[in-house]
Amino acid sequence: MQQDLLIAQLQEGNEKAFERIYQLYATSMYGIIFSIVRDEKISEEILQDVFLKIWDNAPSYDSDQGRFFTWILNIARNASIDKLRSKEFKNKRSDLKDYDFTEILETSSNASGKIDAIGLQKYIDLLGPVCKKLIDLLFFKGFTQKESAEELQIPLGTVKTKNRVCIDKLRANISKR
Amino acid sequence: MNEKEYISSGILELYVYGALSKSESAEVTRMLKKHPEMRAEVEEIEEALMNLSEAAAPSNREFLLAPLKEKISQRSRNIPVRKKRTNWSALLGWAASILLLVGLFLMFKNNSELRESLQALEAENAQIESEIAEARNDAAKSRELLNTLRDRNILKVPLDGLDIAPEAYATAYYDDEKDLTLIDAQNLPEPPRGMVYQVWSLKMSPLVPSSLGLLDDFVEDEDKIFVLDNPNISEGFGITLEPAGGSETPTMEMLYSLGVITS
Numbered sequence: 001m002q003q004d005l006l007i008a009q010l011q012e013g014n015e016k017a018f019e020r021i022y023q024l025y026a027t028s029m030y031g032i033i034f035s036i037v038r039d040e041k042i043s044e045e046i047l048q049d050v051f052l053k054i055w056d057n058a059p060s061y062d063s064d065q066g067r068f069f070t071w072i073l074n075i076a077r078n079a080s081i082d083k084l085r086s087k088e089f090k091n092k093r094s095d096l097k098d099y100d101f102t103e104i105l106e107t108s109s110n111a112s113g114k115i116d117a118i119g120l121q122k123y124i125d126l127l128g129p130v131c132k133k134l135i136d137l138l139f140f141k142g143f144t145q146k147e148s149a150e151e152l153q154i155p156l157g158t159v160k161t162k163n164r165v166c167i168d169k170l171r172a173n174i175s176k177r
Numbered sequence: 178m179n180e181k182e183y184i185s186s187g188i189l190e191l192y193v194y195g196a197l198s199k200s201e202s203a204e205v206t207r208m209l210k211k212h213p214e215m216r217a218e219v220e221e222i223e224e225a226l227m228n229l230s231e232a233a234a235p236s237n238r239e240f241l242l243a244p245l246k247e248k249i250s251q252r253s254r255n256i257p258v259r260k261k262r263t264n265w266s267a268l269l270g271w272a273a274s275i276l277l278l279v280g281l282f283l284m285f286k287n288n289s290e291l292r293e294s295l296q297a298l299e300a301e302n303a304q305i306e307s308e309i310a311e312a313r314n315d316a317a318k319s320r321e322l323l324n325t326l327r328d329r330n331i332l333k334v335p336l337d338g339l340d341i342a343p344e345a346y347a348t349a350y351y352d353d354e355k356d357l358t359l360i361d362a363q364n365l366p367e368p369p370r371g372m373v374y375q376v377w378s379l380k381m382s383p384l385v386p387s388s389l390g391l392l393d394d395f396v397e398d399e400d401k402i403f404v405l406d407n408p409n410i411s412e413g414f415g416i417t418l419e420p421a422g423g424s425e426t427p428t429m430e431m432l433y434s435l436g437v438i439t440s
């Protein structure tokens with residue numbers, strides 16, 4: 001309920017609410033952006049653009065359409081993918097499917113401070129390769145169920161239930177820590 | 178599908194990912210409003226995913242907040258449309274208030290001006306009224322005077338100016354029957370301060386003056402016609418200048434005009 005109030009204030013153009021929203025979501029969105037573009041400097045630029053978009057478009061967010069987190073997640077993924085498809089990026093990076101977030105966790109020294117990436121890494125390893133790939137595509141890259149099924153060469157009907165099992169494992173691991 | 182089946186179907190995870198169609202998402206939102214348990218499940222999924230994506234961030238980006246806030250402050254003027262509208266209405270409100278104040282002030286000013294001119298008009302009216310009343314009095318007085326003068330028994334006695342004031346000419350109208358004497362003192366000079374004209378009825382050989390009265394309010398009296406009681410049998414009239422209040426006997430050095438009844 002407090003969250004709803006915060007979002008309402010953001011929609012009214014309250015700068016304090018914006019600050020709070022940034023503090024709540026910036027690191028998470030930065031992780032999403034970085035997992036897609038793999039460049040800190042560019043990720044920073046995109047992160048700023050994303051939050052300006054959040055500020056500008058907040059009045060158009062409709063809670064009946066989905067979670068606020070989902071709304072900003074879409075903005076972050078789309079901004080990153082747009083950047084990836086832009087000319088300046090085409091030559092640098094081949095294809096976004098070639099990388100997944102687990103590599104970042106493997107190479108990251110210490111991410112947000114909240115979560116110890118190396119510690120988290122161990123639990124993610126327990127997820128198994130299919131779960132890692134599934135979460136990477138559906139969550140980090142914003143793939144559809146159909147696109148994910150094709151990518152992983154698994155039946156479309158199993159994406160939803162398989163993913164559910166993966167997230168359950170993730171939640172269990174995180175809560176254990 | 179019951180609550181448990183709904184949760185275990187995996188649709189809530191896809192909902193948080195944003196991997197559902199618009200209509201599917203709207204349906205899940207409706208379900209969440211009805212079932213707090215499902216809502217709690219969604220919040221837990223969201224938290225796990227936030228933690229995961231935070232772990233994927235190479236570093237904290239807290240320092241970007243300050244420049245961002247500066248940017249949105251500059252933008253906020255044109256951004257949320259609602260805000261701009263309220264600004265306009267606030268502006269309009271202020272303008273209206275100022276106009277109202279100015280209007281009230283002008284009305285107040287106008288009102289007091291009107292009140293002032295009304296008061297002036299009332300004063301003028303009162304003055305005119307008293308002037309009319311005065312004119313009526315004057316008319317009545319004039320009629321009375323005319324009636325008196327036309328009376329057959331009236332005797333006109335010119336009083337000529339003497340050495341002390343050769344121009345000091347006056348006329349006495351003597352009515353023996355009514356025991357009245359009118360003095361037309363039009364051509365007497367204004368008496369000096371503290372002095373007053375006194376009218377005397379005279380009996381000749383020997384000369385016996387009897388006071389008929391003072392020409393009081395000489396300066397204020399416009400027609401300079403004075404009506405005096407005169408029970409005496411007069412043979413002549415004299416006017417002297419006396420100290421205020423009059424004298425017992427006339428001061429002969431101050432005899433201004435004198436006339437004798439000839440017939």
